[in-house]
Amino acid sequence: MKIPLSKPYVPKNILATLEKVIGSGVLHGNAGSCVRVEELMEERFGFKHVLLTTSGTHSLELSMMLLDAHEGDEVILPSFTFVSTANAVLRAGLTPVFADIDDKTLDISPDDVTRLITPRTRAIVPVHYAGVACEMGSLLKLANEGGLMVIEDAAHAIGSTYKGRFLGGVGQMGCFSFHGTKNVTCGEGGAFITNDDSLASRAEIIREKGTNRAQFMKGIVDKYTWVDIGSSYVLSEILAAFLEAELNEFDFIQERRKSIYVFYIDHLRPLEKEGLLQLPVIPSYAESNYHLFHIILPSEEIRNKLMAYLRNAGIDTAFHYVPLHTSPFGSRFARGELPVTDRIASCLLRLPLYPELESSKLAYIIENVRGFFGGLI
Numbered sequence: 001m002k003i004p005l006s007k008p009y010v011p012k013n014i015l016a017t018l019e020k021v022i023g024s025g026v027l028h029g030n031a032g033s034c035v036r037v038e039e040l041m042e043e044r045f046g047f048k049h050v051l052l053t054t055s056g057t058h059s060l061e062l063s064m065m066l067l068d069a070h071e072g073d074e075v076i077l078p079s080f081t082f083v084s085t086a087n088a089v090l091r092a093g094l095t096p097v098f099a100d101i102d103d104k105t106l107d108i109s110p111d112d113v114t115r116l117i118t119p120r121t122r123a124i125v126p127v128h129y130a131g132v133a134c135e136m137g138s139l140l141k142l143a144n145e146g147g148l149m150v151i152e153d154a155a156h157a158i159g160s161t162y163k164g165r166f167l168g169g170v171g172q173m174g175c176f177s178f179h180g181t182k183n184v185t186c187g188e189g190g191a192f193i194t195n196d197d198s199l200a201s202r203a204e205i206i207r208e209k210g211t212n213r214a215q216f217m218k219g220i221v222d223k224y225t226w227v228d229i230g231s232s233y234v235l236s237e238i239l240a241a242f243l244e245a246e247l248n249e250f251d252f253i254q255e256r257r258k259s260i261y262v263f264y265i266d267h268l269r270p271l272e273k274e275g276l277l278q279l280p281v282i283p284s285y286a287e288s289n290y291h292l293f294h295i296i297l298p299s300e301e302i303r304n305k306l307m308a309y310l311r312n313a314g315i316d317t318a319f320h321y322v323p324l325h326t327s328p329f330g331s332r333f334a335r336g337e338l339p340v341t342d343r344i345a346s347c348l349l350r351l352p353l354y355p356e357l358e359s360s361k362l363a364y365i366i367e368n369v370r371g372f373f374g375g376l377i
């Protein structure tokens with residue numbers, strides 16, 4: 001038996017869809033599928049402006065370029081995140097400030113954000129870990145009081161909600177990833193979200209190499225030219241067509257992920273009751289998209305032994321993340337201890353979760369997790 005940690009869902013009839021795009025002769029971005037996906041996301045999730053991009057990383061870079069900030073200004077983000085969240089801050093000439101996380105949701109702790117706000121703070125970046133919403137009410141309140149922007153790193157969180165509002169559209173800006181490991185994918189891709197018209201029109205310019213090409217395409221100007229600093233963040237038509245096909249099967253993908261997540265919870269609950277592990281928590285304000293399934297073990301040693309045990313049984317698992325404040329490059333930005341981040345990062349283990357994970361394989365995973373603990377007792 002060989003069970004991967006994740007496996008991208010490939011939409012039905014995708015080859016015919018891609019053949020059609022290739023036959024159309026239009027392969028560059030901002031064409032038919034790109035516009036349709038943007039409209040579809042706007043409608044389904046209630047976002048005012050969606051701009052597809054080449055990656056979640058690039059959406060984050062774009063959002064940091066839109067901050068009206070200067071060198072030395074600070075952006076607060078969790079240390080428990082992917083490197084892209086912090087790289088985007090640095091690439092805009094700003095300073096990342098790492099906050100601790102909540103030990104239940106593994107999302108940024110509003111109390112720790114409060115500790116870290118200084119006169120130089122310009123933005124807070126909540127990362128909705130595993131697709132579970134950060135405590136956005138407290139974060140938005142802090143941001144309002146301090147005149148700060150909230151940029152959601154919603155890389156994990158397409159379709160998840162906070163108090164009924166879709167994540168990505170709760171702060172001033174939001175960033176999705178469509179990387180091959182995400183619920184909805186086109187291999188590599190992303191989306192930038194905002195409900196603010198002026199941020200959206202500048203984002204269109206940055207995405208198009210600093211030109212007003214988007215306005216030209218809409219017939220607003222009669223030629224296009226260089227009007228601002230920019231980059232090349234437009235998603236190609238081939239990838240946008242793949243994404244469109246994925247989004248058309250979004251309900252099916254979500255249904256499958258939810259049933260696997262619920263299976264894990266139901267079958268691992270007895271082990272949690274015995275104090276052998278901690279299951280993930282979804283607070284009442286959040287509706288998850290079941291992006292990841294993780295367990296937290298009592299120690300790093302037990303986590304590593306379980307990982308090796310499952311690997312021997314052909315089951316892939318993974319850690320998450322090496323905390324940025326302890327990484328070789330990120331440690332220079334550390335400000336004090338982040339004890340919850342340190343503990344969670346050394347005790348967390350992700351189990352396989354993808355739409356095509358069959359029930360026989362799920363049963364096999366549970367059997368092996370139980371087998372491991374049986375051997376320990």
Ligand SMILES: Cc1ncc(COP(=O)(O)O)c(C=O)c1O
Nearest residue numbers: 055056057082084155177178179
């Ligand atoms: C929290 C987080 N932010 C940003 C990214 C970057 O997304 P991408 O891989 O699409 O560049 C990831 C990718 O996995 C992520 O997990």
